[in-house]
Amino acid sequence: xxxxxxxxxxxxxxxxxxxxxxxxxxxxxxxxxxxxxxxxxxxxxxxxxxxxxxxxxxxxxxxxxxxxxxxxxxxxxxxxxxxxxxxxxxxxxxxxxxxxxxxxxxxxxxxxxxxxxxxxxxxxxxxxxxxxxxxxxxxxxxxxxxxxxxxxxxxxxxxxxxxxxxxxxxxxxxxxxxxxxxxxxxxxxxxxxxxxxxxxxxxxxxxxxxxxxxxxxxxxxxxxxxxxxxxxxxxxxxxxxxxxxxxxxxxxxxxxxxxxxxxxxxxxxxxxxxxxxxxxxxxxxxxxxxxxxxxxxxxxxxxxxxxxxxxxxxxxxxxxxxxxxxxxxxxxxxxxxxxxxxxxxxxxxxxxxxxxxxxxxxxxxxxxxxxxxxxxxxxxxxxxxxxxxxxxxxxxxxxxxxxxxxxxxxxxxxxxxxxxxxxxxxxx
Amino acid sequence: xxxxxxxxxxxxxxxxxxxxxxxxxxxxxxxxxxxxxxxxxxxxxxxxxxxxxxxxxxxxxxxxxxxxxxxxxxxxxxxxxxxxxxxxxxxxxxxxxxxxxxxxxxxxxxxxxxxxxxxxxxxxxxxxxxxxxxxxxxxxxxxxxxxxxxxxxxxxxxxxxxxxxxxxxxxxxxxxxxxxxxxxxxxxxxxxxxxxxxxxxxxxxxxxxxxxxxxxxxxxxxxxxxxxxxxxxxxxxxxxxxxxxxxxxxxxxxxxxxxxxxxxxxxxxxxxxxxxxxxxxxxxx
Numbered sequence: 273x274x275x276x277x278x279x280x281x282x283x284x285x286x287x288x289x290x291x292x293x294x295x296x297x298x299x300x301x302x303x304x305x306x307x308x309x310x311x312x313x314x315x316x317x318x319x320x321x322x323x324x325x326x327x328x329x330x331x332x333x334x335x336x337x338x339x340x341x342x343x344x345x346x347x348x349x350x351x352x353x354x355x356x357x358x359x360x361x362x363x364x365x366x367x368x369x370x371x372x373x374x375x376x377x378x379x380x381x382x383x384x385x386x387x388x389x390x391x392x393x394x395x396x397x398x399x400x401x402x403x404x405x406x407x408x409x410x411x412x413x414x415x416x417x418x419x420x421x422x423x424x425x426x427x428x429x430x431x432x433x434x435x436x437x438x439x440x441x442x443x444x445x446x447x448x449x450x451x452x453x454x455x456x457x458x459x460x461x462x463x464x465x466x467x468x469x470x471x472x473x474x475x476x477x478x479x480x481x482x483x484x485x486x487x488x489x490x491x492x493x494x495x496x497x498x499x500x501x502x503x504x505x506x507x508x509x510x511x512x513x514x515x516x517x518x519x520x521x522x523x524x525x526x527x528x529x530x531x532x533x534x535x536x537x538x539x540x541x542x543x544x545x546x547x548x549x550x551x552x553x554x555x556x557x558x559x560x561x562x563x564x565x566x567x568x569x570x571x572x573x574x575x576x577x578x579x580x581x582x583x584x585x586x587x588x589x590x591x592x593x594x595x596x597x598x599x600x601x602x603x604x605x606x607x608x609x610x611x612x613x614x615x616x617x618x619x620x621x622x623x624x625x626x627x628x629x630x631x632x633x634x635x636x637x638x639x640x641x642x643x644x645x646x647x648x649x650x651x652x653x654x655x656x657x658x659x660x661x662x663x664x665x666x667x668x669x670x671x672x673x674x675x676x677x678x679x680x681x682x683x684x685x686x687x688x689x690x691x692x693x694x695x696x697x698x699x700x
Numbered sequence: 701x702x703x704x705x706x707x708x709x710x711x712x713x714x715x716x717x718x719x720x721x722x723x724x725x726x727x728x729x730x731x732x733x734x735x736x737x738x739x740x741x742x743x744x745x746x747x748x749x750x751x752x753x754x755x756x757x758x759x760x761x762x763x764x765x766x767x768x769x770x771x772x773x774x775x776x777x778x779x780x781x782x783x784x785x786x787x788x789x790x791x792x793x794x795x796x797x798x799x800x801x802x803x804x805x806x807x808x809x810x811x812x813x814x815x816x817x818x819x820x821x822x823x824x825x826x827x828x829x830x831x832x833x834x835x836x837x838x839x840x841x842x843x844x845x846x847x848x849x850x851x852x853x854x855x856x857x858x859x860x861x862x863x864x865x866x867x868x869x870x871x872x873x874x875x876x877x878x879x880x881x882x883x884x885x886x887x888x889x890x891x892x893x894x895x896x897x898x899x900x901x902x903x904x905x906x907x908x909x910x911x912x913x914x915x916x917x918x919x920x921x922x923x924x925x926x927x928x929x930x931x932x933x934x935x936x937x938x939x940x941x942x943x944x945x946x947x948x949x950x951x952x953x954x955x956x957x958x959x960x961x962x963x964x965x966x967x968x969x970x971x972x973x974x975x976x977x978x979x980x981x982x983x984x985x
Contacts, residue, residue: 275871275896279841284871284896288981292944293922293961294841294873294898297973297980324981 288324299323303357303364309482310337311370321360329355333370336479340371372479378412380439380470381405381483383447387466387490392457394492403449404470406442408479414439414448418472421455422464427485429474439470463491508543510570510601511536511614513578521621522588524673525644530584531619535601537573539610545570548581549603553589558598558616560605570601590645590672592623628691636680641691643670650692651677661690704729706741726752726760726771733758735786745770751778751797754813757786766793766819773797773823779806782813782837789815797823800851803862805829809837816840820860826851828862829877833892835864841871849879849887849904856880859902863892863916870895873971879904884926888916888938896920896983898971899930900963907932909945918943918953920983922961922971942984955984 278284278296286298303319311333321327331339331353339351344366349355357364372379386401404417418433427433437450458464469485471478478484518530533548549564558564568581589595600616602609609615628641639651649668652661665677679687704715706729710722715732719742723729726746729739735757742763748771754760762769770793773779779797780789781804789807797805805823807815811834820830820842829847831839839861849856859877861869863886874885874897884904886894890913899909899921908928910918914935923930923945930945933952940953948956962977964970973979 275840277841277871278896279843279871279873285985290896290920290983290985291973291977291981292896292920292942292979292983293971293973294871294896295972297977299975299980323975 286322301360301363303327303329303360303366305329305366307331307368308370310334310480311339311368313366313368321357323361324359327357327360329357329366331355331368333373336373336377337370338373340369343367372409376410377408377479378406378410378414378442378444378476379408379479379483380412380414380442380476381407382417382468382470382486385466385468385486385488387488390488390490392490392492394457394461395459396457396492398455398457399451399453400455400466400468401449401451402468403447404439404442405447406444407483409444411441411443411446412476412478413471414442415471415473415475417450417468417470419452419455419469420467422458423467424465424487427467427469427472429472429481431472433469433472436472457490457492461492463489465489507539507610508537508541508545508573508575508607509539509610509614510543510545510573510607511538512548512599512601512617514580515597515599515617515619517619517621518582518584523622523624524642525588525590525592525623526672527588528584529586529588530582531586531597531599532580532582533568533599533617534578534580535570535573536578537575538614540575542572542574542577543607543609544602545573545579546602546604546606548583549600550583550586551598551600552586553591553595554598554618555596558600558603560600560603560612562600562603564598564600564603567603588621589623592625592644594620594622596620626691626693628689630689633678636678637682637687637689638676638678639689639691640674640676643672643675645670645672647693649675651679652690652692653679653682654688655683655685657688661688663692701736701738702733703738703740704733706739706746708742708744708746730754730758730760741769741792743768745772747772747774748777748779749774751781751808753781753783754787754789755781755783757784759788759790760792761788762791765791766817769793770795773805778802778804778808778825779823780804780808780815782807782809782815783811785812785836787813789813789818791817793819793821795819795822797825799825801826803827803834803864804832805847807831807839809833809839809867811835812837814838814840815842818842820844821846824848824850825862826855827857827864827887828860829856829858829879830860830874832858832862833864833867833869835866837866838868838870839872840868842873844869844872844874844877844885846876848877849881849883851880854880856882856904857889858883858887859885859904860899861886863888863894864890866891868893868895869897872897874899875901875969875971877902882906882913882932883911884908884928885923886910888912889914891915892917894918894921897922899923900925900971901927901969903927912938914938917941921945922979924961942982944979944982955982957982 418436465487514534705722707722713721773796778799805825806820830844844860856879859879884902885899908926909923909930916938940951942955948958959978
């Protein structure tokens with residue numbers, strides 16, 4: 273006969289039958305139990321079960337509820353009230369959900385709350401739209417829909433609020449949307465919970481009070497400006513939101529081109545967006561009042577309204593290299609805005625370096641290259657790449673967009689040419 | 701049921717029935733007890749000049765367990781002799797026993813007695829360094845470790861346990877014992893039962909883990925990682941059932957497996973089984 277306990281004093285049989293050896297070892301698995309509202313599972317929490325053992329769970333709906341479904345490792349086993357996991361050999365998760373046992377009651381719920389904005393000035397007036405629904409099985413009086421502009425904890429039935437409206441009767445499944453205007457946000461800067469509660473006085477028996485109310489979060493931000501009586505949320509805010517070249521970007525010095533620019537009023541009120549100033553080469557940000565190469569009138573923009581303008585006749589930079597084109601809306605600052613930081617946007621383009629073309633022609637070798645105002649050029653020639661380049665001509669003035677030169681006496685064995693650039697005033 | 705007390709601080713007044721009058725040595729309390737009595741021993745190390753002899757149906761048990769209640773033969777004498785079916789020794793460390801010319805260094809049971817919940821360690825005898833059982837007796841839920849079966853020559857039978865003509869070792873960890881000749885962990889001669897024992901790291905030239913000669917029965921036991929052959933068979937009539945040991949297929953019996961038992965970690969002498977061990981739920985009840 274085997275001992276009843278092992279050498280450690282543990283039961284000699286912990287799962288199945290006795291182990292081989294002096295020690296009885298309990299290999300433990302865990303069943304994690306959870307359930308939705310309106311019921312429970314026993315035992316609950318995390319249940320330790322020795323390897324190979326069975327574990328029975330009781331699924332216990334609250335009064336007036338029944339089991340909707342039981343899931344084991346996310347697989348439904350049906351609406352059972354007792355569950356046996358047999359010969360447990362791994363960890364498991366058991367979950368149960370519950371529904372009303374019969375649909376003989378109404379059940380009102382606040383389903384959505386929409387605030388006009390979730391960021392407000394302290395004490396600002398705002399509006400809210402609340403949708404309620406009867407989720408129950410019979411019609412009922414949804415009583416009063418009450419709202420609180422700042423109420424973090426759940427409200428109790430009958431608690432006074434900041435505003436209320438009568439909902440009236442709702443059929444099963446029927447929803448109703450009510451709008452509240454003239455609500456006043458919390459007076460101090462911070463984050464608050466706006467809360468709405470249907471049948472706030474609990475006049476109708478329901479399945480659940482838990483879904484009668486719903487909170488949403490909003491934030492109040494202090495103005496910080498010295499603009500008495502006009503907080504930042506009551507300003508226009510113009511922005512250049514997009515710009516692009518119409519056609520290819522300019523690549524040749526002094527090339528004429530056009531751009532398409534989109535501006536938008538991101539603010540809360542309409543305003544005059546003034547003129548759009550275009551600066552064809554402006555590396556640093558433009559400052560209000562600067563004079564650009566072109567101006568285009570934008571005019572009044574409503575909140576959220578955008579407008580696209582096309583500006584042509586722009587002349588590209590004469591200097592080789594990268595350039596930043598900038599467009600600035602309300603360049604003369606005719607309207608006070610929330611922010612000037614988004615009034616301008618840069619757009620990059622590149623003026624190409626010198627490219628030399630060489631072609632035999634009658635009477636010699638013709639050279640041509642793209643040229644730039646302000647440059648003078650030197651034409652060099654060498655009999656081979658190991659031989660020195662010797663100037664053929666110097667002080668050739670630029671004649672943009674191209675310059676040309678003919679070597680009338682090329683060597684019979686061929687030659688190599690290069691163009692040197694020599695700024696005005698510099699020695700050849 | 702009367703209790704006789706043993707304490708290093710008792711005033712040693714027979715019949716030792718209070719802690720105040722407790723005996724200062726165990727033999728005195730045993731002598732004062734009669735059948736059905738209990739000898740209760742509190743914490744301390746009880747050094748012996750001669751072995752404690754228990755020949756009646758009494759229980760000698762410690763108050764707080766083997767870790768703090770020590771019977772020490774001082775390398776000079778066997779520690780315990782038992783010879784009664786109802787005699788019980790419970791909850792002691794039995795160490796330092798010495799009987800190189802005979803049976804049982806730590807404990808010798810002849811025709812009856814039970815040793816349980818004890819550490820039998822660092823004892824020496826020719827037969828059964830830790831414990832020898834002759835005819836009948838049980839050693840149960842004990843750790844039998846680091847004992848030696850050796851006469852002062854090359855003879856030795858059962859470094860940890862010697863079963864002769866009967867006796868049972870059940871639920872014991874038998875580890876680190878040595879025999880000069882047969883059965884480093886256990887030697888069975890002519891009958892004996894080994895049940896639910898873990899027999900590891902023992903050493904002997906013949907049957908480092910266990911040697912069964914005639915009628916030895918071994919059940920539900922792990923015999924593994926011994927220094928030498930884990931098992932040796934001699935004679936006839938033995939059987940192995942549901943044991944875990946290398947070469948299990950060659951054993952007479954059924955349900956034996958050769959798989960690694962998968963100890964938690966043998967390196968620190970933790971011989972519990974890991975999850976997934978082939979020994980889990982593999983015994984026969």
